[in-house]
Amino acid sequence: MMSSLKSNNSMPLSISVIIPTYNRKKSLRRTLDSLSRQSYPVKDFEVIVVDDGGNDGTDAITQQTYPYALHYIRQENQGEIVARNTGADRSTGKLLVFLDDDIEVNPDYLAMLAAAHKKHGQAVVLGTLVEILANAKGLTLHTIQETHHARSSDAEAESVTFIDCMSGIISISRCEFFEIGAMQPLRSGEGRNIWGGIDIGYRAHQHRLGFWRAPNAIALHHDSALASLGTRCQRNYRVSYAVQDLFAKYPALQGQIPMFRDKEPVAWRQDPFPLIIQKLARQSASSQVVMRGLEAATPVVERYAPTSKMLVRLYRWVISGYIFRGYQEGLMQHRHEVKA
Template identity: 35%
Template sequence: MPTISVIIPTYNAERSILETIESVRKQTFSNFELIVIDDGSTDRTLELLSSVVDERIKVFPYENAGGPIARNRGISRTTGEFLTFLDHDDLWTPDKLELQLAALQQHPDAGVAYSWTYYLQENGESFHAGEPLFFEGNVYSQLLVKNFLDSGSNPLIRRSIIEEIGGFDPEFPYCADWEFYLRLAEHCKFIVVPKHQIFYRQSSGSMSSKIESMEDFNVQACEKLFESVPPELQYLKQQSLAHIYQELAHLCLVRISDAGGAKQASQKLQKAIRLYPRILLNKKTLTLAIKLLLIRVLSPKIASHLLQLSSKNRASRIQYSNSERVLQ
């Protein structure tokens, strides 16, 4: 019986699915099963999946039902003692499963192990490291403020905890990960693997209307989540909303390539600051402010080129460092 079950929900993933699966097959921990739930793809996803020869991989096609239901279908197909999820365009470092499993085995009182995140550009040519965080134990209040796990591709979870709390809630299509992690945090302790191990791919070129839809869904989700939050923690709501607008400001810069993206980013960031002025002390807020200043002073095109060059240089240094560790 496999120790770990990896669940990948896919939908029209022909551009990335083979690379994503390969990042699982290259794991230093090999006693896993890989459950791929195809959520009604209409491209070559299933054809590409059929070309992968590995007895640990099982593919289950379904009609389209959305991400939360696809993940729940994956959970129902698993047999491992520990479960983890990987979005079809994200990647892992080779030691992700090994180190997260070791963390949970060393801390039997913890139910979830998580790692730090790299933000990967859509073309895969550059990335930057997310902020290192050390939240452990009861992390419920920290998760209320922000989904610091960043994506659905991060945590390793004990099966027993999922059986206790249930799966993903389809009523939170954009924030199902966040809502799921909050329920986990209500029932178990978290442990951190202090290493960047998740490559979270950032889409580019999305229309501004998509950003506005994300704003609506995230704000509505925040409002709904806080309906059941204890009175003594309700004061965190403004801070939580501020972090939503901070992230929207970041997405405006990443996904909207013209000058309108910078304008929208500035508006979102100003709203974040009005909601929670102390967010100005946050490193990400300062970074966004510097980027917006560069765009205003240098023009969007030149500033974008400089920021991309800086990101590629960081990626090269990280890749070189990783190569040295492998050689040692």
């Protein structure tokens, strides 16, 4: 039976912050520095860095002094999902907080997560992700970055679903983490790692855990792969291609992830008429001819109308086209593997 962190006790929860890393020494230090500024008592949390076989001298962090207990673990390269589990195995805290090595958290991050867990008990609590697009190429922040609206310091956690789970901003009790099966890799590859959050989220949902987002637990995401339209499109293509592994594992998830709702094949007998029209429109707009035209128009609009709503729509259509292409090509590959 799962234990609950829900409590009226004023004593702080013990927390283990787990950070997998691979050749991101500079970015990792920014993450560790942000954890040094936490309002949460330093004696009540530890930080576990799992180096997934990198060769950039990440182990130099052991020579640095931090106000919290820092544990460095090195393993052979096995991927970030395995690295998260390695950290969880070595953890001592009652609450596990998973972070990516390109995330910088605000000073109240741990305090806000802990408060939500104490209030809601058996639950997965997420931080609030804000994309930071430094040195963006061809993209303006107001166009592609979701703006975080400041909340009052006592803002309540917001109810969300397992679909919102992202493995780099997730927190869960240690007991519940292992009872639902820990992190489970689908296959190797960047795109497949992205679905690790929904994978564990869906299993938590099956075990009847609640899902909450702490609006004032801010996670600033410094992701260089999102700094240009081209790199963002390629990331979305890989992620969409890989989602078939998630659907193969959990067929019930098909149709539940909003970004793919109009990218899936038309189900003529099941889909409502408006959805059929949406899917047909997406197919047409994602054809090679149309996509070439949209991509050719993008730099022109960026130059002459960089703050226009037209550019916003153009970005969305181009990115959606890559999502459609990745989804369809991944589906064809999956069907080929099943037949083989």
